[in-house]
Amino acid sequence: MEASVCGAGPAGLLSAICLSQKWNGNCKIDVYDKRPAPTYSNKSWEDLSSSFYNLGLGERGITALMEFGAWEVVRDACILVPGRVDYQPGSSEPSKKMLTDKKYGTYVLPRDKLVSVLHQHVQEEYSDSIHLHYEHDVRPIMDTTSTDDDDSNVRIQVSNLDTDKIKIKDSDLVVACDGAARTFVRYFEAQDKKNKDKQDPISIVRFEDNNQRVFKSIHFQLPSDWERNLNYAVRSENSRVIFDALPVNLEGDYVGILLFRANDEMAEEQVDPQVFRQFLQQEIPQFSDFITAIESKKAARSKSSILPMFRYVTPRLHHGKNCVILGDSAKTVKPYFGLGCNSALEDVRIFGDCVDDASSIADAVSEFSSRRAKDIEVLVQVSASLDKPGLAGLFGFIFPLILDKIFYKLAPQVFAQNIIAMLQRDDITFQEVAARKRSDRIGQICCLSLLFATISSLVGSLSVAATTIVGSTSATIQ
Numbered sequence: 001m002e003a004s005v006c007g008a009g010p011a012g013l014l015s016a017i018c019l020s021q022k023w024n025g026n027c028k029i030d031v032y033d034k035r036p037a038p039t040y041s042n043k044s045w046e047d048l049s050s051s052f053y054n055l056g057l058g059e060r061g062i063t064a065l066m067e068f069g070a071w072e073v074v075r076d077a078c079i080l081v082p083g084r085v086d087y088q089p090g091s092s093e094p095s096k097k098m099l100t101d102k103k104y105g106t107y108v109l110p111r112d113k114l115v116s117v118l119h120q121h122v123q124e125e126y127s128d129s130i131h132l133h134y135e136h137d138v139r140p141i142m143d144t145t146s147t148d149d150d151d152s153n154v155r156i157q158v159s160n161l162d163t164d165k166i167k168i169k170d171s172d173l174v175v176a177c178d179g180a181a182r183t184f185v186r187y188f189e190a191q192d193k194k195n196k197d198k199q200d201p202i203s204i205v206r207f208e209d210n211n212q213r214v215f216k217s218i219h220f221q222l223p224s225d226w227e228r229n230l231n232y233a234v235r236s237e238n239s240r241v242i243f244d245a246l247p248v249n250l251e252g253d254y255v256g257i258l259l260f261r262a263n264d265e266m267a268e269e270q271v272d273p274q275v276f277r278q279f280l281q282q283e284i285p286q287f288s289d290f291i292t293a294i295e296s297k298k299a300a301r302s303k304s305s306i307l308p309m310f311r312y313v314t315p316r317l318h319h320g321k322n323c324v325i326l327g328d329s330a331k332t333v334k335p336y337f338g339l340g341c342n343s344a345l346e347d348v349r350i351f352g353d354c355v356d357d358a359s360s361i362a363d364a365v366s367e368f369s370s371r372r373a374k375d376i377e378v379l380v381q382v383s384a385s386l387d388k389p390g391l392a393g394l395f396g397f398i399f400p401l402i403l404d405k406i407f408y409k410l411a412p413q414v415f416a417q418n419i420i421a422m423l424q425r426d427d428i429t430f431q432e433v434a435a436r437k438r439s440d441r442i443g444q445i446c447c448l449s450l451l452f453a454t455i456s457s458l459v460g461s462l463s464v465a466a467t468t469i470v471g472s473t474s475a476t477i478q
């Protein structure tokens, strides 16, 4: 068996490991990435680039890594973050929440460190079957000998960015894991658009973003009397900036993400360091003293990075007979609920099951579409519906969370946890989460209507009784 994995991010590297295991090492798996080989070291955060960020691994990601025996090496590189400290606008008193209801807890590590650890694991354990090629740009081309796309194979064009050599390659399986760049999917979308007779043409659903945010990363040292394994977050007045910080080690080094509205002048490149410093003191006074002048200047000068947008590929996650689309190239969500990487790794686990269950590659890739396409659609739709600014956010996100908290506390046998907690669980699909929340909402509305009806009928009866008593009393006095 020969496979080409396009993109060596978390999804690409885990896919290569998965395939090597499924094919018992009797295979040749080439993994390509246009970036240089990862060189993350425990000091990498010192040269912080604006796109450096930590990510949290939860149930879905951890279960997938466990399935392919990669969890232990990843876990050793993570910090277990047991809780979160939040500062609300204008408040110096934070609220602290320990995350006790999670199956595994949240394990945190920089995205680049995760990639580096998986890369090393592949080199150490799978060097016979998996071959890593960095600084190689890959793009798809179709096998033009077939007249029917559904019956044809995806081939790839591999460009060695070092030598400028280009080659065309055929593989039994092509795994498109090229992240939000989506070179593969955009090519398939354009192909299908040209072909008017194409059944189920592939397309990318792009959500309009009316809450666009960009981010800059900033390093700081937490004093020794602060808990050094927590997630700290500040929402500034009018939500001008959201600051979310996670540890990079247990010695107090943290990397915070400053989330700005896209048009905020502080999000621009080459901001005056003094103006930026004042901005930090004003908007995140709880942490500004921990940020050195050098780090603040670095962030002021840096270019902001764009958060992933809400996008999903529909109606299928495969193309031709041999190409499957996984990870961020299949869907992207903003990272507020920590589901991008977790669901990307889960994609790999589910595709692995399809390889087990199907009798051919063609069946496996189309089976993956059947099992996963609708689910990621729901994930993106639900996440996008929770990301609304202003009043829409209050009614669409905050109120339902409060309702869920109350009802779950009152009747946990009847009502489920809030939607964010449910989305993290690995024993339930995203479609099941959405269906469960719809039925919870109906139940909550029925309970509240019943409560209001009972209260108003009680108030009615009481006022009738009061009128009767007042009437008879005044009659007696006369």
Ligand SMILES: Cc1cc2nc3c(=O)[nH]c(=O)nc-3n(C[C@H](O)[C@H](O)[C@H](O)COP(=O)(O)OP(=O)(O)OC[C@H]3O[C@@H](n4cnc5c(N)ncnc54)[C@H](O)[C@@H]3O)c2cc1C
Binding pocket: 006, 007, 008, 009, 010, 011, 012, 032, 033, 034, 035, 053, 054, 055, 056, 057, 111, 136, 137, 138, 139, 177, 178, 179, 180, 181, 182, 183, 215, 257, 306, 307, 308, 326, 327, 328, 329, 335, 337, 338, 339, 340, 341, 342, 343, 344
């Ligand atoms: C600020 C921030 C915080 C986040 N926090 C979380 C979190 O807490 N939890 C979570 O689960 N997720 C989080 N995410 C999302 C997470 O990082 C992504 O979902 C995850 O990295 C997706 O993995 P992937 O392998 O699919 O894609 P990527 O990580 O994007 O990897 C794709 C790879 O493909 C390569 N590539 C692209 N085009 C080509 C090409 N033409 N040829 C060759 N190679 C190519 C790229 O160089 C890259 O290495 C966060 C994201 C951001 C921005």
